[in-house]
Amino acid sequence: MLRRMTALSAVVLCAGKGTRMKSEKAKVLHAILGKPLCAYPLKRALELGASLVVPVVGHQAESVEKSVRGHFPGAPLRFALQKEQRGTADAVRAAEESLKGFSGRVLILYGDVPLLRRETLEALLAAHDRAGGKLALVSTVLEDPTGYGRILREGGKVVRVVEQKDATPEQRAIRECNAGIYSVDADFLWKALAQIKPNNAQGEYYLTDLVELAAREGPVGTVEGDATETAGVNDRVELAARAKVLQRRINQAHMRAGVTLVDPDTTFIDEDVVVGADTEVGPGVVLSTGTVVGRNVVIGPGCVVTASTVADGTTLKPYSVLEEARVGERNIIGPFSRLRPGTELAEDVHLGNFVETKKAQIGKGSKANHLTYLGDAKVGAGCNIGAGTITCNYDGVNKSLTELGDGVFIGSDTQLVAPVTVGDGAYVGAGTTVTKNVPPGSLAVSRAPQVTKEGWVAAKKARRAAKGG
Secondary structure, three states: OOOOOOEEEEEEEEHHHHHHHHOOOHHHOOOOOOOOOOOHHHHHHHOOOOOEEEEEOOOEHHHHHHHHHOOOOOOEEEEEEOOOOHHHHHHHHHHOOOOOOOOOOOEEEEEOOOOHHHHHHHHHHHHHHOOOOOOOEEEOOOOOOOOOOOEEEEOOOOEEEEEEHHHOHHHOOEEEEEEEEEEEHHHHHHHEEEEEEOOOOOOOOOOOOOHHHHHOOOEEEEEEEOOOOOOOOOHHHHHHHHHHHHHHHHHHHHHHOOOOEEHHOOOOOOOOOOEEEOOOOOOEEEEEEOEEEEEOOEEOOOOOEEEEEOEEEEEEEEEEEEEEOOOOOEEEEEOOOOOOOOOEOOOOOEEOOOOEEEEEEEOOEEEEEOOOEEEEEEEEEOOOOOOOOOEEEEEEOOOOEEEEEOOOOEEOOEEEEEEEEEEEOOOEEOEEEEEEOOOOOOOOOOOOOOOOOHHHHHHHHHHHHHHHO
């Protein structure tokens, strides 16, 4: 759906404390699928091309602002402060100074409504265009409308919204409810907010009073939204329920795009994750924000991948953990591998059971199949690194680089004490502690000579017997 060219901004209300969350943390900072609640409506506004988005903050304002900026670096955000919570109209009015000089449409959204779809907001803006009035709103029809503001119509036209506590018994029987999501002409918005008074049962400045004021000046546009989509979050039970809906929505979109999810109910994929076609994702997998997975990838059960890139044809065996890693094509990782930040793997790399990497660049075709730690390391192509090998990269003060050339063979149980270089084609014998550079094509061995004492076991037993042991 295409939106007309009227300029657009957005106000997102994020000031509430959320006492029913029973938390020291502001409600809008509670996360679902890797992002705080408020990130979802903010993203929808940005997706629509809003030239300026104003989060209205209050409770824990600094923490909310820090979190939002961290999730939307460089976005056109301008924060407004609601010093005292006196109702939704007062909260929107707090954004007036931030939007000074803006002329166009203002979307009004809520930081605790994470399931709102872009398509619904596009439809809202289109309804505003069709109606030609000052305001359009999202309505929803509920089986049990208790607690919601009811939409009052005369001759089919919206005339006002009445809140539950102010409604008559007849009005409470109305099932068409106000979702609280609006598109409003900016010039009208600020003039109307100045007229709103707290003349109601709760003594608050109701944003719903905008509807009656707008209806006096022209038709109010409406679009019907799904009740689940417009539902907010008030406690942790509702938080989990909204997360489950979002999980199902995201997973179904991936499956329809050609991704196999073996058990969608136990698979958690954040909203911005990209997964290529013909990839298979096992049960219990978590793919977090910033992750890009290529085509024909196999991700085994229990893998956790965060802010990482996994190229085409790679296999992540069960229970591997990747964080800020870059994995090339046709790699085989795991089971139980851990790739920490700064890991960069070329094509055809094999990292096996209980291998850990950190700031490691590993070249094409190299292998470390068992019980190995490679930290602050640069490994060339075609290397074989034996079980139990570690790079000793930290001396208590500094972290130093271990560098292996192409075609290096490292025997099992080797310690590479950085800074150290092993040249192309060199061999390091099992059990060696490498403290000096190894030239290309050399063999390095540092181990005590083996001593064999024949008959030693029998002699020991005889001594014990003589002592009555």
